[in-house]
Amino acid sequence: MTGLMDFFDELIQPDGSARAGKKQLADWMVTASRDMLKVRQTEAEALFRRIGITFAVYGEGGDPERLIPFDIIPRILLAKEWAFLTRGLEQRVRALNMFLHDVYHDRDIIRAGHVPEHLALRNKAFLPEMQGVSVPGGVYTHIAGIDLVRTGEQDFYVLEDNTRTPSGVSYMLQNREVMMRLFPDLFSHHQVAPVERYPDELLASLQSVAPPSCEDDPTVVVLSPGLYNSAYYEHTFLADKMGVELVEGQDLFVKDNAVYMRTTHGPQRVDVIYRRIDDDFLDPLAFRSDSTLGVPGIMNVYRSGGVTLANAVGGGIADDKAIYMYVPDMIRFYFGEEPILKNVPTYWCARDDDYKYVQDHLDELVVKEVAGSGGYGMLVGPASTREERDAYKERIKANPGEFIAQPTLALSTTPTFVDNGYAPRHVDLRPFVLTGADKIRLVPGGLTRVAMRAGSLVVNSSQGGGTKDTWVLEDEDAPC
Amino acid sequence: MLSRTSASLYWMGRYVERAENLARILEVGYRMSQMPVAKNEGIRNEWASSAVAAACETGLLDKHGEANLNTAISYIALDEDNPSSIHSCLKIARTNARAVRTALTSEMWECLNDTWMEFNGQWLKSLNKHNVLAFLDWVKTRTTLFRGAMSGTMLRDEAFAFINVGGFLERTDNTARILDVKFHVLLPQDQRIGGSIDYYQWATVLRSVSALGSYHWVYRDAIQPWKVAELLILKKEMPRSLVYTLSQVDRLLGDISQTHGQRYDCQRLAGKMFSELDYAKIEDIYQTGLHEYLDAFLARNNALGAEISENFHFYL
Structure with a gap:
């Protein structure tokens, strides 16, 4: 059971002292009064409401515009840890891009036998429409969110690669804004690497992948499904910070092999679309014909190079949970290097041995649906009841290929402000990796998600997880 | 935009x-x-x-x-x-x-x-x-x-112009509607305009468009219905009068047209409506009949709203 596992706390060592480079925060936490922290916590909540940083959940009753719980105790990463993660993330995202290009072109990796053909080509996320299509700069995963977990001083694992439309970056930026308003003194005593240039980096990255047909400054837009989407706030936030139009499908139309937006003084050509709608809904002529969110005919323009879509269509194949198992092999195959970031050992129930192991060890494993996301439909073995496990066993039996299982990781904890003071809570980290035609860009940090319930290992916001500000310290030799 | x-x-x-x-x-x-x-x-x-x-x-x-x-x-x-x-x-x-x-x-x-x-x-x-x-x-x-x-x-750009076109058009509608309703209520058909009036009733009409104080400043006189109408229709100093609000709609639509380098039908219509008010006399309006005048005016104001929607493609 989780209670019996040893957890690595990122701030406090088992003897109660602070870890290297983090003493100052730990000391501050001791001196900060509980009442002051309570007041700040309330202020933080009011700020989020006021600015309208909400996560929309429709159709479940209750307030449709919910706040994601925010914890006021920051999570610290040291400069050397971040340098290590940066190398690993760049390597991994480069490999994912190589793989996507490969799978839609020559399929070397499949022919060499490193990724099973049926797993790639018979995958629902594989889109035949993209075969042989050249995308500018060979970039598919313009914005990737790589979910990392930590189990020890040196031990970081990649839990998931999100290569479709990963969200959460606005929380990374707003958490910092709110923290700087609430605790200015903390920032004057820490060398916290700034994150606010993310929108500029994103814009530069998007401009770098303008289609060849674009001769002037590329016109970039953010395409949103609209204000009922759960991440709508983020869409407006990013468009605003980049200084580009936020459009919906109805604002765009296709004419003469180009995409235009309807403006008050006539059509204006669009070159790069940062789209936050899924492949299925992009083009009712190519995919779901009932989609009202998309732009009829946009796929034809895209395929012939008249407009760039970010992320690329069909990129979902790279964040498939079964393909995930082969990412280390991709890195070895394409670069001849060893992966810097480790994968979590994964059992895939389509394999006979794995299937048997999973059925026998369900109480120790976390089982996920290959096509699932957002923490829905997963089973956390150690926290489950016998009835839940038995029911889940039947589901796996019916469709073994649809499930993977991983050992329950001893996710690191970090102190979190709760009702009766500080308590360790499990965290993960989602850094955002930007891939342009010119280079890869990363801002130091990412979104730290925290399981607010004691003992819980599920950090997804749809499952009651919260967030924290993530600090990458620039200078470890600063006095502390 | x-x-x-x-x-x-x-x-x-x-x-x-x-x-x-x-x-x-x-x-x-x-x-x-x-x-x-x-x-x-x-x-x-x-x-x-x-x-x-x-x-x-x-x-x-x-x-x-x-x-x-x-x-x-x-x-x-x-x-x-x-x-x-x-x-x-x-x-x-x-x-x-x-x-x-x-x-x-x-x-x-x-x-x-x-x-x-x-x-x-x-x-x-x-x-x-x-x-x-x-x-x-x-x-x-x-x-x-x-x-x-x-x-x-806010930047004085197109976005500013559109918000204010909406605001002033709504205000125009509101002033015309209140005038029409109140005159209708306070001056029944069989009563000649300028007949006996109730000071408090007219004061509240003015109050409903925040104009009671303004009335006294402008006329320095007891409240009289035709002056109330004049104030709310033809006085350019009065921020809720029809002539003022339309002058603003006209100006803002002019700003947008200038940005776009093109003239729109809605701007022509707004300019025409404004000019007519600008040169109108309250006696002429009474000649037409205040209710008939306001009724026709409200219809034109609605048409102006429709023209704006049409010209800037509000209905996609």
Whole structure:
């Protein structure tokens, strides 16, 4: 059971002292009064409401515009840890891009036998429409969110690669804004690497992948499904910070092999679309014909190079949970290097041995649906009841290929402000990796998600997880 | 600017203005209902006339049977089913703002968002006939704050023009409607204009468009109906007169046309309507008949709104 596992706390060592480079925060936490922290916590909540940083959940009753719980105790990463993660993330995202290009072109990796053909080509996320299509700069995963977990001083694992439309970056930026308003003194005593240039980096990255047909400054837009989407706030936030139009499908139309937006003084050509709608809904002529969110005919323009879509269509194949198992092999195959970031050992129930192991060890494993996301439909073995496990066993039996299982990781904890003071809570980290035609860009940090319930290992916001500000310290030799 | 964005800005401007106008209409209704004259014979129920001014008399009577303080608060202030209640206006204004957040300054958005949260969190549950004046004051303060945030923080660009075109067009409509309703109520057909009037009744008409003080400054005279009409139709100094609001619509549409380097039909229409008012005399308007004049004017104002929607592709 989780209670019996040893957890690595990122701030406090088992003897109660602070870890290297983090003493100052730990000391501050001791001196900060509980009442002051309570007041700040309330202020933080009011700020989020006021600015309208909400996560929309429709159709479940209750307030449709919910706040994601925010914890006021920051999570610290040291400069050397971040340098290590940066190398690993760049390597991994480069490999994912190589793989996507490969799978839609020559399929070397499949022919060499490193990724099973049926797993790639018979995958629902594989889109035949993209075969042989050249995308500018060979970039598919313009914005990737790589979910990392930590189990020890040196031990970081990649839990998931999100290569479709990963969200959460606005929380990374707003958490910092709110923290700087609430605790200015903390920032004057820490060398916290700034994150606010993310929108500029994103814009530069998007401009770098303008289609060849674009001769002037590329016109970039953010395409949103609209204000009922759960991440709508983020869409407006990013468009605003980049200084580009936020459009919906109805604002765009296709004419003469180009995409235009309807403006008050006539059509204006669009070159790069940062789209936050899924492949299925992009083009009712190519995919779901009932989609009202998309732009009829946009796929034809895209395929012939008249407009760039970010992320690329069909990129979902790279964040498939079964393909995930082969990412280390991709890195070895394409670069001849060893992966810097480790994968979590994964059992895939389509394999006979794995299937048997999973059925026998369900109480120790976390089982996920290959096509699932957002923490829905997963089973956390150690926290489950016998009835839940038995029911889940039947589901796996019916469709073994649809499930993977991983050992329950001893996710690191970090102190979190709760009702009766500080308590360790499990965290993960989602850094955002930007891939342009010119280079890869990363801002130091990412979104730290925290399981607010004691003992819980599920950090997804749809499952009651919260967030924290993530600090990458620039200078470890600063006095502390 | 995206056509959808301009449409949202325009409607946001209209609904903020409408919320404020409804608050004024209710305030006047409240004042009049407190006066003994309201019970005089020949004068209709003041709450029914408020409902007419708020353009929702039918809806109110269908739902509640009669117009009184409680049903007016319930229907005109609180009812979400009434598309023109203060509740609906604040909600629609905020929804439009949310859809075009990138075109607003954070001060403007936070003002509308706070307003909505305060309404939804507090007033919606607590509003009753005892705190209704405090509520109406609050609505006016919030809309004033919004205009202040806009005036102090927003670029004078196309977005600014569209919000204000919406606001002024709504105000034009409101002033014309209130004048029409009140003249109708206060001067029944068989009574010659300029006949005996009730000072308090006319004072409240002026109050409903925040013009009582202005009247005294402009005329330095007792309140007389034709002067009230002149003030609210033809006085350019008066920020809620038809001539002033149309001059603003005309100017703002001119700004947009200049940005686009093209003339629009809606600008021609606004310019024409403004010029006619600019050169009109109140005697001529009386000759036509005030009710007939205002009726025709409201129809043209509606046509202007439709032309704006058409020219800037509000309906995609």
